[in-house]
Amino acid sequence: AQTVTQSQPEMSVQEAETVTLSCTYDTSESDYYLFWYKQPPSRQMILVIRQEAYKQQNATENRFSVNFQKAAKSFSLKISDSQLGDAAMYFCASEEAGTYKYIFGTGTRLKVLA
Amino acid sequence: EAQVTQNPRYLITVTGKKLTVTCSQNMNHEYMSWYRQDPGLGLRQIYYSMNVEVTDKGDVPEGYKVSRKEKRNFPLILESPSPNQTSLYFCATAIPTSGTNEQFFGPGTRLTVL
Numbered sequence: 001a002q003t004v005t006q007s008q009p010e011m012s013v014q015e016a017e018t019v020t021l022s023c024t025y026d027t028s029e030s031d032y033y034l035f036w037y038k039q040p041p042s043r044q045m046i047l048v049i050r051q052e053a054y055k056q057q058n059a060t061e062n063r064f065s066v067n068f069q070k071a072a073k074s075f076s077l078k079i080s081d082s083q084l085g086d087a088a089m090y091f092c093a094s095e096e097a098g099t100y101k102y103i104f105g106t107g108t109r110l111k112v113l114a
Numbered sequence: 115e116a117q118v119t120q121n122p123r124y125l126i127t128v129t130g131k132k133l134t135v136t137c138s139q140n141m142n143h144e145y146m147s148w149y150r151q152d153p154g155l156g157l158r159q160i161y162y163s164m165n166v167e168v169t170d171k172g173d174v175p176e177g178y179k180v181s182r183k184e185k186r187n188f189p190l191i192l193e194s195p196s197p198n199q200t201s202l203y204f205c206a207t208a209i210p211t212s213g214t215n216e217q218f219f220g221p222g223t224r225l226t227v228l
Contacts, residue, residue: 006156033215045204045219091156095215100145100164100208101172102217104157 006105023092137205
């Protein structure tokens with residue numbers, strides 16, 4: 001069965017600094033997708049970044065990048081030049097390709113300090 | 115504007131009183147899903163549907179029913195709500211053939227069962 005673990009309930013970062021949110025997962029499948037979602041106080045779920053397991057290159061979206069370590073089953077999110085608007089709950093999620101059964105982690109609340 | 119809508123956004127009800135939370139999308143997506151979000155537990159999938167008249171259980175289906183009679187709508191039905199179903203509920207959609215597996219989320223429904 002798929003599992004996703006986020007071991008950091010809460011993190012803080014100074015504005016303009018860099019922060020890394022951790023996520024580990026487990027799956028028996030070789031083809032799967034990994035996601036990071038952001039949930040600001042508005043509660044809207046926003047896709048931040050996604051990674052296909054078969055791609056070795058780490059995904060990047062502007063200030064957001066991932067460190068995908070397939071053998072270690074690790075999928076961390078790095079936020080560079082943190083901004084006040086980055087303050088939110090961040091969820092890591094996985095989906096075994098073709099199943100459309102998504103498993104979410106418990107979330108990491110990120111605080112950005114001015 | 116492409117969107118997923120949920121109604122109502124907020125609902126307070128009493129134990130045992132049947133209720134329906136509606137979800138509608140205008141993006142012609144085949145896939146739709148329901149999640150519940152609880153503190154410390156992240157998002158958990160309740161039911162999902164790959165297309166009209168096709169529904170499958172997620173991880174926490176007990177106490178819920180769904181139907182998919184038409185592509186754009188995917189209502190969540192609580193026949194006899196109980197206090198442990200107090201939660202934040204999200205509907206999500208996706209295009210299974212898109213290759214991105216990205217889900218688009220509705221704004222959420224906050225349900226309180228007294």
